[in-house]
Amino acid sequence: MLIIPAENRPDWKKPPLITILLIVINVLVFFVYQGKDPKKLEQSYQWYGESGLVQREYEPFRDYLRRTNPVLLQQLDAEDEEGAPAASALGAQFTHSANDKDFIQALHKELDGDPQWRADRARFEQLINSLSDRAYAFNAKEARWDTWFTSMFLHGSVMHLLGNMVFLFIFGFALEAAIGSGVYLLLYLCSGLGGTLLYWASELGKDSSALGASGAISGLMGMYIALYGLRKINFFYNVIFFSGHVRAPALIVFPVWVGYELLGSWNGGDGVAHWAHTGGMLFGFVLLAIWLRFGLKYDRNYVEKIDPDAPFKSAHARIQELMVAMKPDEARQKAMDLVKAMPQDARAWRTLYGVVKISPASREYHQIVHSLFKQAGNAARDSDMHGLMREVAHDYVQIGGETPALTENVSLMLAQRLGRVEHIKPLAAVVERLLQRHCKHEAMPRILQAASILSAKANLGHQAQHFRAQLEARFPDSQEARQLAAHPAA
Known part of the structure; x- marks a missing residue:
């Protein structure tokens, strides 16, 4: 069943x-540790014969079977050939000698007086007890804690x-x-x-x-x-x-x-x-x-198989339907409701941005871009939100005209988050915005230094020189200005 x-x-x-770890442990234990058992068993069988234990324990074994299992003794005797024990008889004796604790106890009682037997027997029991099932299986009589x-x-x-x-x-x-x-x-x-x-x-x-x-x-x-x-x-x-x-x-x-x-x-x-x-x-x-x-x-x-993304998927699908139906105002309202319900979710902001970016001249577009930048600035460890922020920054600086979303605080945040060569275009636009506002923030020297260095790496020599000149002119006593002065080729 x-x-x-x-x-x-x-x-x-x-x-x-x-x-997965439990499965790996079980598999390794079986194939690496227990996989040695056949060799250990072969060594114990070989020792049982070579040490002479099989001959010394032969008669005690037959006496034991006479008392406890005469039927087995008759079967083994019937298989004897010219007085030498058959393979099945040897196997039966070995099995009892290794596993039958009553027989083992009888052997010790009868043969303990023989020092050589004791030594050979100790070696044999050491080999047998090293088998995995003897060493670490649970025995109901012994109940060892490990x-x-x-x-x-x-x-x-x-x-x-x-x-x-x-x-x-x-x-x-x-x-x-x-x-x-x-x-x-x-x-x-x-x-x-x-x-x-x-x-x-x-x-x-x-x-x-x-x-x-x-x-x-x-x-x-x-x-x-x-x-x-x-x-x-x-x-x-x-x-x-x-x-x-x-x-x-x-x-x-x-x-x-x-x-x-x-x-x-x-x-x-x-x-x-x-x-x-x-x-x-x-x-x-x-x-x-x-x-x-x-x-x-x-x-x-x-x-309960509840899709945690169901609210987003449902709202997103409805917004798409409204856009297809040429109802942008309703779509924008639904997208804003989605952002209010899921303010930390970059997907909600991406949906809202996708709705408003078709009207870059509208006041709502600039307001939403500004809100998106602020949210991204507050989401310090949200890689999805930061990725969206950089995408929007690239779009925003390309529309031309006024950029009211780039307030001083937002521009400072963006300038410090766009510090890679591939973002040099929006970075340069943001830094220019800060220069136009005569921003004196303590981060400005560092921002101008980064803009100069990244412009140089992007092979924009005139732009690099421009930002360098602005750094030296506006913040001549800053550490960044001194560093650039010490490395003219930078």
């Missing part, structure tokens, strides 16, 4: 960095890893976008711990181990349901031979997921830690539900 949400798509303009975390990043096979990473991405990118990276990562880890806790409770005292990110990922499934609640969302399902899409309240799917895991735990025998899945799912659901109840801020627009 497969039921997964099909409600959202990743926004690669805002990539799910934590989800393995509560490390087991979340181990996997038993490529398919185990692949399946988990697909589900991690499907649920992870949406949750990270909705609740934020920090809360998402915290609840992911807490869900993994919750899954391990329920697995431990279900296997208490047993020598059984679990590994994998499934508990934490099941927590993401529970969190997803808690986030969407009774909202209807799209699900993809595949049950036996039936598959398709269905739109239903998210909460309806939660008991289906939990019931499926409980059924799996009841049947057992499939090698899946269903209790870890159940625990993770329940923890994830409860933790996020409580957090939301106590006021966790989440992206409601993302969850």
Whole structure:
């Protein structure tokens, strides 16, 4: 049975960095760290034979099977060839010697008196215990504190890893976008711990181990349901031979997921830690539900698929319609209303400017350009607004005639924002405006110096000399004038 949400798509303009990081960590752990396991296992098998452990433990192994599993002993005896153990017998002895703790305890009790065996056995156990599942998987009997975390990043096979990473991405990118990276990562880890806790409770005292990110990922499934609640969302399902899409309240799917895991735990025998899945799912659901109840801020627009740009898009479309219908006055009023509603948005100002620039001789045109320049001056870190300001500055100085929008304060601001060679034309016009006004502002020497240098770079020698002369004449004692005097070629 497969039921997964099909409600959202990743926004690669805002990539799910934590989800991607978790996937990368899991993949690296599997292929870089766990990828060494086959070689370690081969070394331990080779040592088991070369050290003589296989011969010394042969009779204790047979005695152990007589007591605990006579059927297996009969099968192995039937496969013996001329008294030498067959490959299956060697494999069975090696497996028990490496993993059967009751047999290992019996070996130590019987053979500890042999120093050579103790030394060889210690080396063998060191090799076996270096395997990833022995070192860092969660064992219900030992319950080492570090393995509560490390087991979340181990996997038993490529398919185990692949399946988990697909589900991690499907649920992870949406949750990270909705609740934020920090809360998402915290609840992911807490869900993994919750899954391990329920697995431990279900296997208490047993020598059984679990590994994998499934508990934490099941927590993401529970969190997803808690986030969407009774909202209807799209699900993809595949049950036996039936598959398709269905739109239903998210909460309806939660008991289906939990019931499926409980059924799996009841049947057992499939090698899946269903209790870890159940625990993770329940923890994830409860933790996020409580957090939301106590006021966790989440992206409601993302969850409810509200387009934050809808007001702008609607107003912009209406303004375009009015312009096409040759109703510029109504369009201008609508554009001014849009700017009042969104004064910080460069798109709103661009829309208004697009309406008024068709009448550059009108009083409204100059008023709006002046207001736009002032707004851009106040938006110190808005690159979109600054880009629009430079575009309008280029247009404005080309219309000729009076430029009432270039008040002293606006001209000072523009002169300090147009400090690049490609903006030399509007810069020169603004600086001339300031000179005409006999501006004495403390920034003027710096502005004149910049205008002179940029004019020279633009191969406008006469203009460069003009601004230099103005600097030396009006501000002869300024540092900038002294610098130009010290470098005549500047």
